[in-house]
Amino acid sequence: MLNMGQQKNYIAYLRQSTMKQEISGLGVEAQREIIQNYLKERKPVAEYIETESGRKSDRPKLTEALEVCRKTGSILIVAKLDRLSRNVAFTSKLLESDVEIVFCDFPEANKLVLHIISSIAEYEAGLISQRTKQSLRAKKARGCRLGKSENLLSRLPQAVENSNRTNRQKALDNPNNKRAVALLK
CATH class of the missing domain: 3.40.50.1390 (Resolvase, N-terminal catalytic domain)
Structure with missing residues (x-):
């Protein structure tokens, strides 16, 4: 009381x-x-x-x-x-x-x-x-990937690894890089 x-x-x-x-x-x-x-x-x-x-x-x-x-x-x-x-x-x-x-x-x-x-x-x-919902449908129709940023962050290490692998392969396949390596040998 x-x-x-x-x-x-x-x-x-x-x-x-x-x-x-x-x-x-x-x-x-x-x-x-x-x-x-x-x-x-x-x-x-x-x-x-x-x-x-x-x-x-x-x-x-x-x-x-x-x-x-x-x-x-x-x-x-x-x-x-x-x-x-x-x-x-x-x-x-x-x-x-x-x-x-x-x-x-x-x-x-x-x-x-x-x-x-x-x-x-x-x-x-x-x-x-x-x-x-209308806004998300419009974004999806424009090709945007939808989802929470937390979900994207969980895939970040794999995305970085894939990007590095692609960049490494492009560097190895680049004709200018091949000529530069041949000159150094």
Whole structure:
């Protein structure tokens, strides 16, 4: 039980969708700034950062943050509703949970408004998915190889070896190189 005048602690949850956002840090930094502006002089007691799609509900860091909120009676603070989720059912489940959640972009919003905004976020996620798929189809049609850079990096040593072998063979087959070798003998 809280004493009169005692303030609850906040636990920050920050989500980014892609590794690219993780590397740049811009998504997380912007969210951190929004949260800090909302809290003014206070600081969150903990911060959980996750790189995961807003459409997915399997979020280990969010689960951990919610568990800590339950144990400590803290409030989960999120910069924007769409950073928590872009899935109406998942958002609804979270809003019905036993953890108080504050969204910096809609701090006074009631559940009805949050459900409407969540529906818009889910719709937007669908549009983003469609645009991404169209873009990837167009790239593939132009002959670009698609895939994650991690997958390309795993094949890098073999590609370097193949390139070196090809360059070595071209050097051996080059008539000018053959004449130069003959002169040196």
